[in-house]
Amino acid sequence: MVEPVKRDEAAEAAARRRRRSIALGLALAAFVIIVYVLTIVKMGPAVLDRPL
């Protein structure tokens, strides 16, 4: 019975790729948010611009 094993492995590989894609998507979203907030903090309204 070689076939079912192969199919399981392919399913596992697909699941791993999917989780990687989700992680990469979240990382990119975080990067975009960071750059956006950074821009406001450094150049935008002075509300957020206070020293520690």
Next chain:
Amino acid sequence: MHHSNEISTGAHEARVEDYLALLKPRVMSLVVFTALVGLLLAPGGINPFVGAVAILCIAIGAGASGALNMWYDADIDAVMSRTANRPIPAGRMERDHALAFGLVLSVFSVALLGLAANWVAAGLLAFTIFFYAVIYTMWLKRSTPQNIVIGGAAGAFPPMVGWAAVTGSISLESVVLFLIIFLWTPPHFWALALYKQSDYGAAGIPMLPNVAGERATKVQILVYSVLLVASTLVPGWIGFMGPIYTTVALVTGAGFLWFAWVLFRTTETVAMKKAGRALFTYSLSYLSVIFLALITDHVAKMLGWL
């Protein structure tokens, strides 16, 4: 065996956790902590969000150099029990993927730190990554038993980067923070090498105990321990820190010297490995306590308790 033209199987498809493991999370936590101390001790203020982004960049940069290290060192990692289960030697990830991951994160962390804070801090971070990945990993680690001493500089840069993120410069105080970690690294890793000798020997890494012998290693551990404890007293001498810090540095420093002395006096193999392990464990908490004391003293001064 790892390269086939068929659809890749589950075993060869790296998981998200494998990519995270490339970043050496445990090293990263120490980097985040020391960089944060450098950032908080620096004179002047930094916007909290900019500060948080700076710490994130330093952490990612350190992680990137870890990934580059695992890309280059996959062959020797496979031989040592401590590192054999890393993603590449365990066969869960292609080497090239670790290289790409490390390079991309290096570029993004340096660029973002430059844009968020300043280019002095970004330049220091770039130099740190270069120092760890190229000077230490590619060059010194396999060629000299002093690998740890010079390579330790890479781990000592983060508080300087954190400091520079606020001030945009390098100063005596941030160099002292660098010096403390720099002098801490050799006794810390040689203590580990003393009880993991056979591992390094099998991998062909010229660690000091394998090359110069146990006796010479214990002498050097003792010498560096004295230099380390002396360096931790500098912040008090230059008026950077007050009595809270200096008291902690004196007490914990005496403990460090005691463990180094016990190791120096122990010759019997089993007892010596135990003493090496004891110094290694102590030195880990020691560095955290020293940096906690720096921040505590600083906060006490700001609140006007001293």
